[in-house]
Amino acid sequence: MASSERNSQTSTARVDPTRGVEPALALRNEQQPFLASLLIGGEACPAEKDAVFERRSPVSGELATIAAAASADDVQRAARAAAAAFPGWSRTSPSERRRLLEAAARRLMERKADFTAAMLRETGATEAWCSFNVELGSEIFIDAAGMTTMVAGSMVPSNRPGVQSFAMRQPAGVCLAIAPWNAPIILGVRSIAMALACGNTVIFKASELCPATHRLIGEVLTEAGFPAGVVNVISNAPADASLVVEALIAHPVVRRVNFTGSTRVGRIVAQVAARHLKRCLLELGGKAAFLVLDDADIGEAVKAAAFGAYFNQGQICMSTERIIVMDEVAEEFVGRLAEKVATLKSGDPARGIFPIGAMITAESARRVRSLVEDAIGKGATLLAGGEAHDAFMDATLIDNVTRSMRIYREESFGPVSAIIRVSSVEEAITVANDCEYGLSGAVFGRDIGRALEVASRIESGICHINSATVADEPQVPFGGVKASGYGRFGGAAALDEFTELRWVTLSTMPGSYPL
Incomplete structure (x- = not known):
């Protein structure tokens, strides 16, 4: 049975959940599941009634945890x-x-x-x-x-x-x-x-x-x-x-x-x-917009976009999903980002050699792949990645994304980011706000006054100037607007x-x- 079909199930197995979680068990013998009371x-x-359910590894499909089912x-x-x-x-x-x-x-x-x-x-x-x-x-x-x-x-x-x-x-x-x-x-x-x-x-x-x-x-x-x-x-x-x-x-x-x-x-x-x-x-949820203005530091923008889009396989509410880049710098930025993304391969995280691990389920990978296929079928250009195998998907970058494509507005929650090219700052702001979500965003530009003005017009609870959309600190007011929630x-x-x-x-x- 595929791992996606064996993620979790309710069971009446008679285990001893009162033992709590025993991580030492896994360290001694990786074949033994955790027990969670x-x-x-x-x-x-x-x-x-001692009811339990199972959680299986998205990597191997093996039993990871037997947990109490309240x-x-x-x-x-x-x-x-x-x-x-x-x-x-x-x-x-x-x-x-x-x-x-x-x-x-x-x-x-x-x-x-x-x-x-x-x-x-x-x-x-x-x-x-x-x-x-x-x-x-x-x-x-x-x-x-x-x-x-x-x-x-x-x-x-x-x-x-x-x-x-x-x-x-x-x-x-x-x-x-x-x-x-x-x-x-x-x-x-x-x-x-x-x-x-x-x-x-x-x-x-x-x-x-x-x-x-x-x-x-x-x-x-x-x-x-x-x-x-x-x-x-x-x-x-x-x-x-x-x-x-x-x-x-x-x-x-x-x-x-x-x-x-x-x-x-x-x-x-x-x-x-x-x-x-x-x-x-x-x-x-979120679908963070990452704006690259015509005076952006392209090297810094590329680093921040790659991190924000693909860290933890893009499974972060603040992940960079929409990269909105002005025409004047689009060719240089997109070319350099595509080179970087092509190096970000997924694989078994236990081996310690892959920058991208598994998605939470194989079904999640198939769903993200369907967004990619929809975009390509409607005229987008695949620059890197795109293939999914079981719960694994390499970092994926798509260019020339338009409003007709599902990936323009649907949260992917996976290792894929969409390039949307614009001709002006006003268009960049309009595209950034053309979204039901409003959690995080980023603006890259050397003119700090202009970048701050642009950031003030982005409809999001969080916005970073010249840094990645993915950031968190305990003391900051963290939350979103619109369909990204409240509080x-x-x-x-x-x-x-x-x-x-x-x-x-x-x-x-x-x-x-x-x-």
Whole structure:
């Protein structure tokens, strides 16, 4: 059976999921799968009726992980555990929360080999991407630790004599965090770190495509000393995703929802959250525009475009998908980029010699290939790559892309980028904004004033001048506009997402009332 047909399935096999994730097992014998339990109330435990599902390697098709398949009853258990832990955790001092988050950052780095082993087998990523995930994940914990003393209020002037008026931030309650597979450590840690820093408890729903990697995050937090029930980890079989997610969002104790993933699923999450009047933070799809102006440093633009388009096989929400280049520099830029892209071959990441690893499934590679075929059939020129074999696809570059082609507007989430040639700056801006997405973008030009003006007109939550579309730092306000979602992760902007802002008054004089 092909690997794409064997990615995951529900099973009633009698394993011992209470053993948790055991990366050391894989290091001793790579043929043994990881075992991923649930984490509820500080305890590693099986799902109801010991239900499990399988995750298979996108590279080999071999069994990578046997994970607990949570039911609606397991959701209830996790919610009760998180709610029970909230009163105590919300009153924990900022210094104690900071200490534990810093301990989590250290422990994450100490278990870098374990995370890499799990992530390599579950996602087919390169070792460089795994290493980057661990390091940035640790930085996110450190940044959140520094924010524990920033959950502050303010004095608000009052019109009433003898009244002191305050705007006060308090923990929101139980937060539901849903993270994807493509940057599992970065996005998993980001989904919970600031929530914990603000004094909330968390239910973390692991991705069905990397349950062991996500379960390891829960294990790290347990090892760091977080109290029982503060962090709970739920995994579910793919067929049960809708049931589990709706049960989690609908539960009365859940007060905040954050979701990182596709726009298609994000719309569903938003609809369910709206029905239950739950506030949610959504970081969704993207189709980043990379503008090369007529005065751009071509060498720098080529380096940044190649990195932004093909790092992690293009499976990053900020990936460079549309390269909009002005006619004056198009020939030089496209020629040099095509030479670079032709060297970016995909292969088994375990061999350590390929700059591009596997896509998450063979079906994903076939879908990207169909976008390429559609473009070529409508007049585009294939400059490099284009072929897919199983879950592998070499870096692919297409020139002369037009609006009639699917790849002009559909998010590929794969190792392909489209060249769109334009005759003016105004046309470049128009093309950049001719897209439903608005997450990241980039503008290359030596005239900084003009580049800044162009960047200000790009409809995206993030825009970089003279650097790649793919960039992330823990302290920045990270998020998009339009179909790329709403709300912001990171730094001070995230405080509003994970706290309740309350108005509190203190009267020191007798009141005067009309009745």
